[in-house]
Amino acid sequence: MEPIWTIGLMTGTVLDGNIDIAMVRTDGESIESFGPYTLAPYSMQVRALLEEALAAARQWNFGAVEPEIFARAEAALTRAQAEAVLGFVAEAGMRMSDIGVVGFHGQTVLHRAPQAGRIGDTRQLGDGVLMQKMLGTEVVYDFRTADVRAGGQGAPLAASYHQALLRKLGTDGEIAVLNLGGVANVTYWDGAEKLIAFDTGPANAPINDFVKARGLGEMDRNGALAATGKVDEERLRKLLEHPYLRAAYPKSLDRFDFPASMADGLDDATGAATLTAFTASAVGKALDLLPVRPRKLIVSGGGRHNPTLMAMLAQRAGVAVVDADSVGWRGDAIEAECFGFLAARALRGLPISFPTTTGAPQPMTGGKRVGA
Numbered sequence: 001m002e003p004i005w006t007i008g009l010m011t012g013t014v015l016d017g018n019i020d021i022a023m024v025r026t027d028g029e030s031i032e033s034f035g036p037y038t039l040a041p042y043s044m045q046v047r048a049l050l051e052e053a054l055a056a057a058r059q060w061n062f063g064a065v066e067p068e069i070f071a072r073a074e075a076a077l078t079r080a081q082a083e084a085v086l087g088f089v090a091e092a093g094m095r096m097s098d099i100g101v102v103g104f105h106g107q108t109v110l111h112r113a114p115q116a117g118r119i120g121d122t123r124q125l126g127d128g129v130l131m132q133k134m135l136g137t138e139v140v141y142d143f144r145t146a147d148v149r150a151g152g153q154g155a156p157l158a159a160s161y162h163q164a165l166l167r168k169l170g171t172d173g174e175i176a177v178l179n180l181g182g183v184a185n186v187t188y189w190d191g192a193e194k195l196i197a198f199d200t201g202p203a204n205a206p207i208n209d210f211v212k213a214r215g216l217g218e219m220d221r222n223g224a225l226a227a228t229g230k231v232d233e234e235r236l237r238k239l240l241e242h243p244y245l246r247a248a249y250p251k252s253l254d255r256f257d258f259p260a261s262m263a264d265g266l267d268d269a270t271g272a273a274t275l276t277a278f279t280a281s282a283v284g285k286a287l288d289l290l291p292v293r294p295r296k297l298i299v300s301g302g303g304r305h306n307p308t309l310m311a312m313l314a315q316r317a318g319v320a321v322v323d324a325d326s327v328g329w330r331g332d333a334i335e336a337e338c339f340g341f342l343a344a345r346a347l348r349g350l351p352i353s354f355p356t357t358t359g360a361p362q363p364m365t366g367g368k369r370v371g372a
Contacts, residue, residue, distance in 0.1 A: 001348055003032040004100030007088070008340030009081050011107050013182030013255040014204050014302070015054065016218070017047050019081050021088045022336035023099075028344035031164055036092050037333040040084035049073040050107055053125060057109035058256065062121045070109070074125040077107055081126075082134035096137045103343030103367075104131055104141040111144075111254040113153055114359070120252075122154045132370040140343040140367040147353045152360035153252035155185075159197035159357040160345065161338040162187035165329060176287075176294040178313075178321075180204060180303025181335065182255040184283060187357075188290050196290065197357040198249035201282030202258035203303045207275045209260035214268050223308025226276040229269030235262075239278050245285045250359035276309050277316060284317030293319075300324040300334040343367065 003025045010020040019042065023035025042050075049072060056067035081104065089096055106126025114120035128141030144154035162177040166189050169175075173190035182205035187197040207226075208219045220226055239262055244251065262278065263271035287293050297319050303309055304323050313321045324331035342352045351363035 001027050001344075003027045004344060005035060005094075005098055006101050006103060006340030006344050007085060007099055008103045008105075008336040008338060008343065009085070010105050010336040010339055011077075011081075012302070012335070013108055014208050015047065015050055016302070017042050019084050020333065020336035021084060022330070022333040022340060023092070024337045024340045026341050026344050028341060028348050028350050029164065031168055031341070034330065034337070036088070037330055037336070038088055038091075039332075040088065042080055046076045046080050049076050050125075053107075053109050057123065060110070062110065062112060062123075070125060073107075074127050075130065077125055078127040078130045079134070082131045085135060096135055099137050101138045101140060101340075101343040101347055102131070102135060103143075103339035103341070104128055104139055105143060105339045106141060108255075111155065111252065113252045113254075114148075114151060119151050120148050120154060122148050128368055128370045136371075138347075138369065138371040140346045140369050143339065143342060143352065143367045146366045147358050147360050147364055150360055150364060152353055152358035152364070153250050154358060155252040156187070156197050156199060156357065157342065157352055158185070158335065158338045159187045159195055159354070160352060161334070161341045162197070163189045163195055164341065165334075169327060173292050174295045176290070176297055178283060178297040178299045179335065180279075180299060180301040180309070183253045184279060184303070186283070186286055186297075188294065190291070194291065195354060195356060196249060198251050198286070199253040200286035201245060201253070201279060202275075203279050203301070205255040206258055206260045206262060207272060207279070210263050210271055210275055213260060216268065220272050220276070220306065223276065223306040225269055226272040226308045229267075229271070229273030231277045232266055232270055232274045235266070235274055236277055236281065240281055240285070245282055249289060250355075250357060252358070273308075276306070277312055279303075280309060280312035280316040283313060284319070287317060287319060296320040296322065298322055298324050298327055298329070300329065300331040302332070304331055
């Protein structure tokens, strides 16, 4: 397949109120060029629906009947993202007929990793059929379910895209990619055949939830609150005893598996500092599990804008860290770019998950295609 223009859509589990939209020209194996990228804000009404759906999902916990709010939130989310894509393409001076495929991740409202004797489950809100009708371009959506149904973790899915980015840089196995979203995940590639990815632990979600619960805003902007606090080392030591951190990969997390309540009883600054230190320390434990411990991490995602977290990564994870932007990547766009890239892979029937990334029984393609 010749390279095509793809659009990837991503809304993170931290519910920051934005739709990440990125354009990439790719054949699903290599990256020819990057197109425009933008953050398109949701309306307050859509964001409120998503927050209500997220709360309902935790009560539902994959029960028999889905909460009614899911259908309303899904329709609103899909329409908002499709309208944002139409505006994005027009702003780029292009037409929808110039776009080969749209990769629509949707909004994760609940994710449950598999356990011994029980397959996992996952739910992303997103109506690919409705989006395709609105855009008139082929859409690939629901990227995770097939992997989960086969016994995989369903996450993380960015490994093949990170591999393509690393290949473009010409790196070796001493450099890995760390994404700091609601949850943190790492991708390791040895430069040859070995590709490994897994969730390392929490990232922005518990810090944001903690700050919000204390009435201090939506997030610890620039890590300012954590920078004024002193880490509760005893609390941190106990948190680092969590069995997930010792478990072998592949493994994955829901954004609430490590909640803000980890800092209950601590004052604002101490709590923020301790949660930030926990994220950094958990990354260090994850690196110890890899075949070769990376000497450097290229960091993407919103968490890289937190200088306190970046400094703690260097100190507590014992690794050099660089912002993805410094190597010519677009650190805020990578997750959205990834789903455009994965959509191109889906068109070709190429795998998007692997035994060493999600624990799937064999390399698996994924995503539902609409409009082929």
